[in-house]
Amino acid sequence: MNKTLLQKNTRILMVWLPVVLLACSIVFYVLMRMQAHHMQEKQLLLKQENTWNAFLGKNGQIERNISGEYSIRQTDLAAINNENAVRDTAIYYAEKKKLLPFQLLSSRYQWNHQTYVLTTYVSSTEISHLIIKVFLTEICILLLLLIAIVFLNRKNSGRLWNPFFSTMQKIQEYDITRNPGFSLPAETGITEFNALNQSLTGLISNVNSAYHHQKQFVENASHEMQTPLAIIRSKLELLINQPNLTEKAAALLGDITEANDRLSQMNRTLLLLAKIENNQFPSVEAVNVSQLLLQLLHNFKDHYEAFPELNCDIAEGVMVHANLSLIEILLANLTRNAIVHNLPGGKINIKLTASGLIMENTGLPAEGNPEEMFERFRKGSHQSRTTGLGLALVKQIGNVYHYHISYQYSNGWHRVAVVFG
């Protein structure tokens, strides 16, 4: 069972603090009883001393017996029972009509060659009442202490863990593709959290720089490839203009040209992906998707003699706030996919609403996991003029504007849905 730190902490306190407090109370009670007993013994001894002194002072002419205070008896016995030991007893009080507990102490004294037994009494009612009252007070104080400890602990934990929670929140909000600027406070006032923040900052700056290098690498590599591609292309153009070109050579040149063009296209797309990742399309405007889509479909119909049967449901005036070129690329790639991965005599359904775009087309099931369709160089089929980057591009653009893009295949239909964020 996972609980929050605070819950766990409180729980431990709530279980163990009462146990400790209970044990303390028992010890306290026992010690207090012992002290009370000791105090009564002292009182009894003092009373004996005072009474005997009074007895001697008055030459034995004092009251021999005051109930509840003392009694003096002359005795012949050499010894008495329980001499010099405190014993419990009870004395009957007529006005209260009950026996009240007392403690007594008997001692032997010699005076005028006579043996006297002096017994002193002290009431144990008051002391036991006092013990009960003190004990109850102590229970109250311990309960207050328990509540105070739990309360203070909760309050203090929240404050102590505050840097941790703020670090947690920052990490959760961190997105490598969007906000590489990431900083945690180096000074939290708590050494452990300072260390944590420091390690995390180091870790993330490493991740950032690795990511940055990777992006930079793709962009640089694509750039560097442009020149050799340009050279190949120019040489091919010069070659096809050679006067004594044979048909065999022409066929070879045709294949090379096609492959080189695909390479150029792939390179261009990779560069575009890198640029989108590097946030090089910052300008944003209101884009009329409906208009753009209709224009695009018109162009596509122009290019394709065998354009699949089209079923359009395009709401008018659908606007998004985005970069025009990126939206154009997104729509063109989706439409192109729907055409390229279609069957002969297939169909395309397009539904555009204010909330999103759904593009469906007939086609053979794609190879591989639908989740991986949006990854780079993932091809659903072995079309020669596809780069395997189209959907990656769509996904990347979707990421920029927080569009949710999903793909599914059912009953012979490919379906890509874009939900505008």
Place this chain on the structure above:
Amino acid sequence: MKLLVVEDEPSLLQSILEYFIQEDFLCEGVAGYSDAIGRIDAFDYDCIILDINLPDGSGLQLLQYLRQYKKEEGVVIISARDSLDDKITGLNFGADDYLTKPFHLSELNARVKALIRRKYAQGASVLEAGNLRLDLASRSVSCSNQVVSLTKNEFDLLAYLLNNKNRVVSKQAIAEHIYGQQADNMPSFDFVYSQIKNLKRKLKEKGSDDLLHSVYGLGYKLSL
């Protein structure tokens, strides 16, 4: 027409020079910034083809130098940088056109010719081949004084082929010229074939036969 090509990649420089020499340009090529400055100081050119990334300087600096000394050469930038910002910067520095690598030589040729027409031969915007006349200003085509009505794409295609007269122009170059970056979205270049077919038919109707030739399926050539 005098042309200066500034490109640090010798193979590419050589290809460009070869293509333009065949087009009867007077061509000179240099590989670096300082060489280019020397040439510009010494001679006047009609057009300069300029790479931005040079080993000893930037093409943009060269552009600034040109405009500072009130040189009127037309400049076409060829660069590997293809973002809109790069293009806008280039054009702001006084370039007349911007072409991204890898480009087709036929496209570069068409751009250079268009630039030279714009800059030096105001009004004379007519391309001719045999009895075929194409007027760029009024966007009209006539064949033996008979008007040929063409679609926008067919007109652009014909103008492109006329600019590259007697050259084999590849299908890919045609597709990219007419549709630009959108050509990437096409699974095949069959539509180039059908455009050519329509164009041929229309020209034949007006009595201009046998101008367009297919070259082993590689591309097309306009020649008499």
